[in-house]
Amino acid sequence: MKALFIFALALIASTAHAGCARTATGKVVCGNGDESASYNPNTGVARKSEVNSNGVRTYESSTGAEAKTKNGMGVYRAPSGKTCVKGRYNQGCN
Known part of the structure; x- marks a missing residue:
């Protein structure tokens, strides 16, 4: 199921942005150099x-x-609900 979700995300991301292409390493890079989607095979994320x-x-x-x-x-915001903030003068998590 996880692999199906990742495949669907990659398919949507590669077709949703005009002017984007997949590199040899599997990253989706747009014409302005902006990376819109990526997949890390080591972590599966x-x-x-x-x-x-x-x-x-x-x-x-x-x-x-x-x-x-x-x-x-x-x-x-982590999936567990934890929120971390980094501001100009402070940083921390709740």
């Missing part, structure tokens, strides 16, 4: 990233983790 109109990059993994970053600051 697929990852997808997008940038919204405000410049916030959102990373989502097949494990359920999510991270949002901009200008070196960000928020990470």
Whole structure:
């Protein structure tokens, strides 16, 4: 089931972004050099990233983790519900 999900994610990611191609290493790279999806065969985790109109990059993994970053600051939410924040003057997890 996990392999099917990863295959579906790779298929969707490779067809959803115009101007993107798969490299010899299996990464999907777009015309602007932005990597939109990748798969790590060592861990079995697929990852997808997008940038919204405000410049916030959102990373989502097949494990359920999510991270949002901009200008070196960000928020990470683990599948277990743990949230970690890195701000300009502080960092930590709850």
